[in-house]
């Protein structure tokens with residue numbers, strides 16, 4: 574069980590780029606990072622509007638002189654200080670991730686970056702080489718993948734409790750973009766423009782969460798071929814999609830079906846995962862994240878609750894609240910930030926042995942998401958045809 578006890582040698586001096594007052598994801602980062610005292614927020618370039626960013630940073634408790642107008646000033650100012658930052662989180666629109674990540678790594682700073690990591694696998698590979706060369710960590714934040722019941726699913730699959738995995742059914746949908754974008758805010762504008770969002774809208778925005786979580790549960794399975802059909806129901810969003818379905822063939826013969834949509838009007842179900850094996854199935858949804866449905870063929874359905882002693886050690890070890898008290902998105906973010914802090918701490922100490930076995934969402938997790946997106950786009954743009962996963 575995780576109880577906030579420090580698991581690294583010293584707290585990391587931490588800065589954020591983006592995640593300002595109006596940013597959607599910024600508070601999730603701060604919730605995750607500040608929970609256990611592994612990070613101290615000491616600097617930032619929180620907003621495109623430098624004045625608002627400064628005011629916001631000061632209200633977060635950051636010294637005014639360490640609230641910078643942009644990321645370049647942040648890097649210059651902090652690398653010049655003896656007590657400068659160790660790590661930067663990047664919570665800005667997609668098109669800025671690559672240039673900010675590279676600049677931070679080149680300045681000797683660890684990075685925690687939002688998904689989708691970059692626009693292309695070539696960019697991911699280049700940055701992975703740079704990070705390796707510099708001995709620095711790049712972490713990636715897929716929100717729910719630190720939840721204890723996600724790791725319960727992985728442990729049950731690993732133990733063979735489902736039998737052979739046959740069907741993977743993934744859904745992340747909502748209806749917040751069911752209407753047109755007239756008068757839409759910045760967060761919708763940049764998401765629906767290929768220059769700022771990259772080659773996809775909902776596939777990258779929410780589909781990469783599904784894909785990475787399924788990789789955690791099914792690390793032994795790889796996608797061999799896929800077919801992606803995407804559409805913009807609101808035509809101004811084309812060539813990007815607000816709705817897509819992806820069929821996947823896995824290397825063990827399993828079949829996958831993935832549905833992402835931001836035009837599922839009225840739907841608040843968000844994420845749903847179903848893993849079906851030859852003997853049993855698991856189903857988990859973020860609308861009831863502390864419950865996992867376990868169905869064995871021919872037996873009554875069971876609902877497993879987080880924190881209960883009947884769960885696998887892999888799940889209990891990362892539980893925070895204990896049974897009877899809801900474990901949710903904030904707890905998951907805290908685990909993700911803890912795992913990345915442990916990786917950074919090990920890198921700082923030159924502990925390569927620890928890094929070899931330590932599980933955290935690193936650059937490979939970001940890269941695989943971008944690779945999956947590239948394959949989806951290749952299939953969709955060829956008229957929704959089957960493509961070999963490259």
Ligand code: NAD
Pocket residue numbers: 590591592593594595596597598599618619620621622643644664665666667669687688689714715716759760778
């Ligand atoms: P947003 O538009 O709501 O907020 C972006 C923030 O970044 C704003 O505060 C803006 O002022 C600031 N900003 C923009 N460019 C900047 C720059 N160059 N320097 C400094 N600040 C800058 O966007 P959002 O919804 O918070 O998304 C940000 C990123 O987070 C995206 O990559 C998105 O895909 C990702 N995201 C991830 C999750 C998750 O669960 N992991 C959830 C939501 C968004």
